[in-house]
Amino acid sequence: MSDQPIAQPWSHRGHAVHAVVAAPAQPRGPAVLLVHGFGASTDHWRHNIPALAVSHEVHALDLLGFGRSAKPAELAYGGALWRDQLAAYVAERIGRPTVLVGNSLGGFAALAAGVALGPQAAGVVLLNAAGPFSDEQAPPRGWGAITRQTIGAALLRSPVLQRLLFENLRRPATIRRTLNQVYIDRTNVDDALVEAIRRPSLDPGAFGVFRTVFDIPRGQPLDELFAELACPLLLLWGIRDPWINAAGRRQAFQRHAPASSTTEVVLEAGHCPHDEVPELVNTALLNWLDDLGGSGGDAAGVARAVSAGEPPPAAGLAPVAASDRTAA
Known part of the structure; x- marks a missing residue:
């Protein structure tokens, strides 16, 4: 294979799915599957696939309804469809343990698929992931809120x-x-x-x-998915994301993410850090993948900081300072 992406069409439930693959001759560690956000496509990983594929087998696909994938009218679009699409791709096309990496809507789908895949999920990486927590699904209170x-x-x-x-x-x-x-x-x-x-x-x-x-149905709450997740988790934040109140959302993730197997990296970036500051994201992701391989993907491993030469804390979620463009 090549470290440049090559289109390898696939299908799910009889519908065409656009997918690309890139890998070195002898990839190391688990495979990596990249999942775009709402309205985006595999093209949004343009600055990541070549860098990651120098050492790893890298896949990216367009979720049904987006990019170059089919957009059939009869499908019930939502988290369940995309979860099943990702899980089926890992089982049918990759066929070995895989790290699922998702941005925004793709983050929610990647997390749900990581839970569904069980031991076939080597890890999950969330970049400013979408999705509600249980306490955010409560109905509005008061006549004014209900009316609005x-x-x-x-x-x-x-x-x-x-x-x-x-x-x-x-x-x-x-x-x-x-x-x-x-x-x-x-x-x-x-x-x-x-x-x-x-x-x-x-x-x-x-x-x-x-x-x-x-x-679109909201899907299973994030806190329930975190409780069922059995693989290591990397949270990559563009902390200046104006769409999701990243600083406040980060606190919610810290309350619910499994502390014993979660790593956190915080970057001075917006909603799409993988495309805005790709060098920092690629470095953080590759470092985490190397550490994942060294620990055998043990979900019970102690959380580590991913940084340029900084020693990790003893345990817990780990905000880091990977460069002068990283915020603690």
Whole structure:
């Protein structure tokens, strides 16, 4: 194989899935599966696949409904579909223990798949992962909150409003403006990235997938998934993410993530640290993968800091200072 990605089409439930693979002649450690966020695709790992594939077997795929994968109208889009898609890919295409790496929506799918795969999941890496905790699923209280939610939900379910939103969101200028909001360093917000997001929105089924966004089931809460996770976990934070209140969300993850097997890396970046600061993410991920291989992937191992030469603390979640672009 090559350390440059090669397309290797696959199918799930009879629907075409775009997947790419890259690997050295003799890969070490577990395989790695990269999972994009909402509206993105395998293209969003453009700065990560070549670096990771120097030493590891790397796979990336487009979730059904996104990128170059099929967008059939009859599918129930949501966490269960994407969890099953990832688990099936690991079982059918990779066939050995795999580390699942996901950003945003892809993080939720990767975590759910990591739980479903059991011993076939060598580890899970979450980059600003989406998904609710149990206490965030409580219904609104008070007439004001209930009214606002009801009216807002009704408006968002209007086909006319949905079409207007869709047409606006897929305009190149809107895509670029949105990316500029969530990238702190905008160097990599380039024409290639904008086009990688715009192009799939032109597919015939794209609007149908977009409409399901307003009805996608929330899925199993993150705290329940963490309680069932049996493999090591790496939390990679773009701590200046304006979309998810990363600092507050990080505290929630610290309360629920399994402390004995969790590593945490905090970076001065926004919602997509793998594309904004890829060198730092690649270094942190490769260091963690090396340590994973050295410990045999023992989920009961003590959490370590991933950093450039810093010794790890004795235990617990570990915020680190990997460089001058990393925040503790």
